[in-house]
Amino acid sequence: MERREFIVKSGTLIAASVFTAKFGIASTLTETSKSPDYSKRPNPDHFNQPILKAIALGINAPSPHNTQSWKFEIIDDHRMRLYVDENILLPATDPPSRQIHMGAGCFIETLVLGAQRLGYTSQIDYFPEGYAGKNDFGKKPVASIQLSQGKVQPDPLAKFIESRQTNRRKYKGDLITQKEYDELVKLAGPSHSKMHFINTNFEPYLDVFYKGFEIESRTFATNEETRNLFRFNEKQRAEKRDGISIPQMGYKGLMISLAESSLDMGDQTKWHSDKSINLSLKNMKKGIDSTKGIVVWYTESNEFLDWVKSGRDFVRFALALSSKELYAHPYNQAIQEYDEMKEVRTKLDGLLDIKDPQKIQMIVRIGRSSSPYYAYRRNLKDYLKT
Ligand SMILES: Cc1cc2nc3c(=O)[nH]c(=O)nc-3n(C[C@H](O)[C@H](O)[C@H](O)COP(=O)(O)O)c2cc1C
Secondary structure, eight states, X not given: OOOOEEEEETTEEEEEOOOOOTTOOGGGOOOOSSOOOTTTSOOGGGOOSHHHHHHHHHTTSOOGGGOOOEEEEEEETTEEEEEEOTTSOOTTTOTTOHHHHHHHHHHHHHHHHHHXXXXXXXXEEESTTOOOSGGGTTTSOSEEEEEEESOOOOOGGGGGXXXXXXXXXXXXXXXXXXXHHHHHHHHHOOOSSEEEEEOSOOHHHHHHHHHHHHHHHHSHHHHHHHHHTEEOSHHHHHHHOOSEETGGGTOOHHHHHHHXXXXXXXXXXXXXXXXXXXXXXXXXXXXXXXXXXXXXXXXXXXXHHHHHHHHHHHHHHXXXXXXXXXXXXXXXXXXXXXXXXXXXXXXHHHHTTOOTTXXXXXXXXXXXXXXXXXXXXXXXXXXXXX
């Protein structure tokens, strides 16, 4: 399926099943930290156009609920426009689509680093046609991206693109020290958003994480949104290639099939029952209680550009974690912008002294753990703007 070339002719995309070494750059794909699983993700070697190779690497980016809400308009071999996909938003959990735009930022940063591995620098032009509000989602680009060939020394983070993973399992071992955190910040480099690090007196934050998760689970609209993005067995995961699932929640071995069979392919009554919700809260609590450090990203304003740039910042830090064999698990429930969450959101803002128009964009626990389930991504052609 992926072994295709997408050729641009007079602004139209034509898929052809040819594979030539026209650009001869496959060999310039530098080292990755572990062998990528191409049965689950696009393989950059299956494309010839540099922009498609870079996109194939960018698709390894994280996104909220693994929505991968990205739409690509290919301009030519070196240029593209990135849109959010207005058909894949999270209106209940993410009413302003802030996290969806952070996901766009995550894609941009991952593509930029991936392009460096191919020998290209990237020029990013944000919102080149302006961006006023919801009506522009999917219609106006979030960014135009242009690759330029040159002598590029890939950022050391670039080789961790395929190995970065969200890890919701229990974290083990020592607390993350200030020294370790400072090293991670140095590796991640300059950041648009500001950061807080907490490695002591976790209790009030863990309480907020738990309450946020409980509200998301017990609010019908948000819990239903999760159900719609939940994949209930491996066959469904391989078909849909998006969303989240029991193994992604950190379950292992036999527990996976037990938990999946109790969910009965997402039967609505079972999903929303107290029994299912309480089990999921219990699992979540084990993770929360094993927190070894908390990292928070916040911005001085809360504009579209803050969202995209915070996504870029988050990915750089997440890659720095991967380079040290550490993991992150976001707990963004508590910062989500729907009414039911207001009290918890205000409490968290108070704990961190965040005052409007400042905004917490991301909050994660970090630590060491065993390697988690590797999440799918869609096939590259499925993101192309038609
Ligand atoms: C903006 C953003 C918000 C996220 N929020 C959460 C969250 O609140 N809870 C969570 O468990 N994962 C969260 N994630 C992680 C995604 O679910 C994860 O990236 C996705 O499932 C793909 O998996 P991967 O990161 O292992 O590739 C978030 C990711 C992004 C980019």
